[in-house]
Every structure is written in C-alpha cells, then in structure tokens.
Amino acid sequence: MKVIWNSEIVERSEVRIDPEDRGYQFGDGIYEVIRAYNKQYFCLDEHIDRFYSSASKIEMHIPYSKEELKELLNRLLVETGVHTGNVYLQMTRGISSPRNHMYPDAAVLPMLTGTMTSVERDADQMSKGIATIVTEDIRWLKCDIKMISLLGNIMVKHEAHKRNAEEAILHRDGIVTECSSSNVAIVKDGKIWTHPDGNLILPGITKIVWKKCAEKLGYPVIEKPFSLDDLYDADEVFCSSTTIEVMPVCKIGNNVLFDQVPGQVTMALQKAYLHEIEKQCGKLK
Ligand SMILES: Cc1ncc(COP(=O)(O)O)c(C=O)c1O
Structure with a gap:
C-alpha cells in the first residue's frame, strides 16, 4: 500500500523512521484523521486548518503550504484506490540526536507520514x-x-x-x-x-x-x-x-x-x- 512520506508517495516498505525521531521518543507531534467517501475527502479544509492550528500551538513549522498538503492527500487517495476510508496524517518535530528535550533548531525538518485504510460506514x-x-x-x-x-x-x-x-x-x-x-x-x-x-x-x-x-x-x-x-x-x-x-x-x-x-x-x-x-x-x- 502506498503512503505519504514527507513530500512523496512511496511504498510503505520504503519508509524509514529514525529511532531518535521526536515523535517516537517524546510523542512530539500532531495528527489528523480525515474520512473519505466516494473517493473524496469530507471536510478536508477544516481538517487541514486544524492541523495548522495544532502545529502553531506547539511552535512547529509545517514546511508545506495547505495546497501542497491537500495535493499530497489527494494523490494518496488516487494511488491507493481507496473508495471509502480514513487517512491518518502525522507530523513529528523530526530528529533530535542525541536525544534532547529542547526543540531542535529550524534546520531540522519535521517528519510527515500519511496512511490510508479502507473502512466502510457502519450503519x-x-x-x-x-x-x-x-x-x-x-x-x-x-x-x-x-x-x-x-x-x-x-x-x-x-x-x-x-x-x-x-x-x-x-x-x-x-x-x-x-x-x-x-x-x-x-x-x-x-x-x-x-x-x-x-x-x-x-x-x-x-x-x-x-x-x-x-x-x-x-x-x-x-x-x-x-x-x-x-x-x-x-x-x-x-x-x-x-x-x-x-x-x-x-x-x-x-x-x-x-x-x-x-x-x-x-x-x-x-x-x-x-x-x-x-x-x-x-x-x-
Ligand atoms: C479526544 C477527541 N475528541 C474529539 C474528537 C472528534 O474530533 P473530529 O470530529 O474532528 O474527528 C476526537 C477524534 O478523534 C478525539 O480524539
């Protein structure tokens, strides 16, 4: 299954996460879950706005525009072929090596991942x-x-x-x-x-x-x-x-x-x- 890995859509087996990723070590990251019906996202703008709002509340810079994120999510939907399902989008503050509570400097890029799962409505x-x-x-x-x-x-x-x-x-x-x-x-x-x-x-x-x-x-x-x-x-x-x-x-x-x-x-x-x-x-x- 294809997934989002930073600015790309890749096979899940290609994704590499560093053991010193701050998401893995500190839970230092944010996420969204967005539902798709009939191969279209529901309330996509609202979810993207909240993703940005969560990021700003923890002083995390998202190095993508809202349009770029939407484009990536739409490509994921097409490339996975999912009709009805959920996308899980996560961004962590990237790697602090050696492990350090302090936020890393701005040159450290966050880690973006997105996975799509088929889930029917449970009427x-x-x-x-x-x-x-x-x-x-x-x-x-x-x-x-x-x-x-x-x-x-x-x-x-x-x-x-x-x-x-x-x-x-x-x-x-x-x-x-x-x-x-x-x-x-x-x-x-x-x-x-x-x-x-x-x-x-x-x-x-x-x-x-x-x-x-x-x-x-x-x-x-x-x-x-x-x-x-x-x-x-x-x-x-x-x-x-x-x-x-x-x-x-x-x-x-x-x-x-x-x-x-x-x-x-x-x-x-x-x-x-x-x-x-x-x-x-x-x-x-
Ligand atoms: C703690 C909590 N409250 C509320 C919600 C509902 O949020 P939304 O309607 O945006 O999915 C969620 C969704 O996962 C949640 O985890």
Whole structure:
C-alpha cells in the first residue's frame, strides 16, 4: 500500500523512521484523521486548518503550504484506490540526536507520514449505538491540540474496553468534557448541550457539521459545561467524531438509554449529517 512520506508517495516498505525521531521518543507531534467517501475527502479544509492550528500551538513549522498538503492527500487517495476510508496524517518535530528535550533548531525538518485504510460506514452500529462508561478525565490541560501523545486517551479507552464498552465519557470534578476519542453531547427537552471549545476538549470537525445540522433543524445548541447529573438525566446522549459520525449512546455504565431505536434528535442529526456528506462527496450507496 502506498503512503505519504514527507513530500512523496512511496511504498510503505520504503519508509524509514529514525529511532531518535521526536515523535517516537517524546510523542512530539500532531495528527489528523480525515474520512473519505466516494473517493473524496469530507471536510478536508477544516481538517487541514486544524492541523495548522495544532502545529502553531506547539511552535512547529509545517514546511508545506495547505495546497501542497491537500495535493499530497489527494494523490494518496488516487494511488491507493481507496473508495471509502480514513487517512491518518502525522507530523513529528523530526530528529533530535542525541536525544534532547529542547526543540531542535529550524534546520531540522519535521517528519510527515500519511496512511490510508479502507473502512466502510457502519450503519448497523449507528442504529444500535454504543455502550459507554464514565471515568475521570486524567489527561493534561491542552486537549485542544490534536497531538500524538495519547496515553491518557488510550488508558481510559482501555478501561472502557475492559468494562465491555466502546467509549469512555470523561469528567473533571463532575463536569463532562468529552470522550476518549470523540466529543459528547446530551439532549434534554429538545435542546442539545455540549462542552464549549477551549483547552479541555478537542474542537471536533464533526461537531462543527452536526451543529450546523442542528441549527437547520431548529434544535438549540447550548455550548456550556454540564454535569454528570445532567448526563444521567439526559433524554439522549450521542458521541461524534470523523470515524463514527453522529453515534447514539445506548448505555452509560449499567443505565440503559434505549434498547432498539435511538432518540429522535440523534436520528435527525444522523440523517442531516449524511446529507452533508452527500453534498460534498456525492450520493452514498
Ligand atoms: C479526544 C477527541 N475528541 C474529539 C474528537 C472528534 O474530533 P473530529 O470530529 O474532528 O474527528 C476526537 C477524534 O478523534 C478525539 O480524539
């Protein structure tokens, strides 16, 4: 399978990563996951903008223009022949040899890699929903940066897995922030609540899209912190991310939210989200 390696598209077996690459040693890097449907990226500009924003928050210079990055990603899509899938794009701060915490000087080039995977939409899961657990948000205080050091996210995801759930809903002192790999929202009396953007959550691209859908459908979106009590008292709960789109939550711990059919608001958002995909990428089969 072809992959992006710096400014080129090469066979995966040709890629060489130095053991002193800062991504490998410090987790010093950023990434994006972008979905493609019908051989076209969805929300590509928004993802590229966030990639640049993450880079600037850690003072990392991207030695490519946004157009060059888009061109590389589009070539990858063509050369891999993937129809529906996810691209994982990562940039690390390059090599510090010998190992040194200090940022290297500007002459050290970052390391860019991008891999593409075929992944179908999981319509079945989208109607059945996912089981979740609630656990403490143990991550650092700059969760707005889409960075590759994901140990905190991985640990809570693993906890969810051990408790037979797909996702971990996180809280800080009783305030719900987001999930291990998605944003979370609750619906109460026809209104949608979600944590405001800021340093405690990742500003989701999927969230931008479903907020636009909610506005069109006439559901008010309240971007204010809400508590664990609000979560347990919600009519509906859903998670959102590039890979799972708008995903209903059917269970929180032992609390069952629905058995067969997700809530009305969540289903309306799913439908409207699909419409947004089809507007950009063409009709899905
Ligand atoms: C911690 C976290 N929050 C939110 C999201 C959702 O972001 P997006 O909708 O841009 O995929 C993700 C996606 O991976 C994530 O890892």
